[in-house]
Amino acid sequence: MSDIIFHHYPPSPVAEKVRVGLGIKQLSWHSVIIPRIPPKPLLMPLTGGFRRTPVMQIGADIYCDSQCILRELQKRYPQTSFYAQGSGEMSWALSRWSDTTLFALCAKVILAVAEPDMPAEFVKDRGRLYFGPDYDFAKIREELPQIIAQLRAQLGWVDEQLSSGGKFLQGESATLADALIYYLIWFLRGRWPQGAEFLAQFPAIVAWEQRVQEIGHGSSIEMDAQEALNIAKAVEPITPEYVDPNDPLKLAVGMTISIVPDEDSGEQPVTGTLRFADRDTIGLLYKHDQVGEVCINFPRVGYRITIN
Ligand SMILES: N[C@@H](CCC(=O)N[C@@H](CS)C(=O)NCC(=O)O)C(=O)O
Numbered sequence: 125m126s127d128i129i130f131h132h133y134p135p136s137p138v139a140e141k142v143r144v145g146l147g148i149k150q151l152s153w154h155s156v157i158i159p160r161i162p163p164k165p166l167l168m169p170l171t172g173g174f175r176r177t178p179v180m181q182i183g184a185d186i187y188c189d190s191q192c193i194l195r196e197l198q199k200r201y202p203q204t205s206f207y208a209q210g211s212g213e214m215s216w217a218l219s220r221w222s223d224t225t226l227f228a229l230c231a232k233v234i235l236a237v238a239e240p241d242m243p244a245e246f247v248k249d250r251g252r253l254y255f256g257p258d259y260d261f262a263k264i265r266e267e268l269p270q271i272i273a274q275l276r277a278q279l280g281w282v283d284e285q286l287s288s289g290g291k292f293l294q295g296e297s298a299t300l301a302d303a304l305i306y307y308l309i310w311f312l313r314g315r316w317p318q319g320a321e322f323l324a325q326f327p328a329i330v331a332w333e334q335r336v337q338e339i340g341h342g343s344s345i346e347m348d349a350q351e352a353l354n355i356a357k358a359v360e361p362i363t364p365e366y367v368d369p370n371d372p373l374k375l376a377v378g379m380t381i382s383i384v385p386d387e388d389s390g391e392q393p394v395t396g397t398l399r400f401a402d403r404d405t406i407g408l409l410y411k412h413d414q415v416g417e418v419c420i421n422f423p424r425v426g427y428r429i430t431i432n
Pocket residue numbers: 136137138139159160161162175176177178188189190191223253
């Protein structure tokens with residue numbers, strides 16, 4: 125019952141970040157394939173309406189957002205640490221750059237070039253989600269050289285770092301830092317027709333990419349989405365009842381709260397009863413006929429909480 129169940133779809137770059145994390149730790153996991161756009165009727169009962177990919181489930185405890193998932197993996201499986209000796213938690217700062225600035229540049233390049241050939245429904249969904257209510261792919265295409273220049277300079281930093289000796293970003297072993305950057309290279313190479321040509325100017329990145337690929341994704345077996353719901357229903361959440369006494373929002377166990385990403389992505393907040401809150405993670409209880417009671421965990425960073 126305490127097995128890792130990973131809800132994702134193969135082309136998701138953010139899911140690839142976590143799959144690499146699962147590979148670094150050589151974990152075994154169950155793979156539930158979810159739809160690429162809503163409705164996601166076999167996922168929503170677990171996430172309280174949160175629609176992003178990926179999601180991790182362990183019994184009746186749900187972890188939304190790759191940040192929260194990777195943190196939980198590090199907590200439950202500290203062997204083969206995500207942290208290089210001495211680097212620890214500062215690795216998370218890297219994700220504030222890679223998941224925001226760098227991801228947005230990659231998404232602009234990839235989606236703006238692909239947009240004319242993408243299904244209208246997908247364009248509308250991703251346009252609103254990633255680029256706000258006034259998204260304009262034609263304008264992004266006009267700005268492409270500027271966007272590529274920004275991307276090139278920032279990937280240059282990664283290439284320089286990798287040229288300075290180590291096999292991986294923080295030395296001889298793969299760490300969280302590698303997963304946090306690799307997924308964007310994977311995204312560019314796999315989904316941008318000019319990706320391979322663009323990346324060829326970064327020889328150290330290209331060599332490192334191969335090494336990260338060789339790590340793999342741990343070992344996975346497919347699971348039916350309904351079975352995942354049944355597993356949640358059969359057990360109780362184990363996330364402890366706890367709130368940091370110094371919480372700046374003065375949160376308390378039992379409060380009704382809503383949580384939503386703090387970007388303008390048009391997503392619906394998730395509402396539930398507060399069960400857990402520390403500096404990094406917030407967990408709320410949520411009930412649904414199909415899963416009973418689950419505890420849905422989110423990262424604090426990048427999310428806005430409202431006390432109802
Ligand atoms: N901050 C989130 C971002 C996740 C994200 O944007 N994932 C994309 C897929 S790569 C997504 O949710 N797309 C819409 C969807 O799958 O419905 C995380 O780190 O997990």
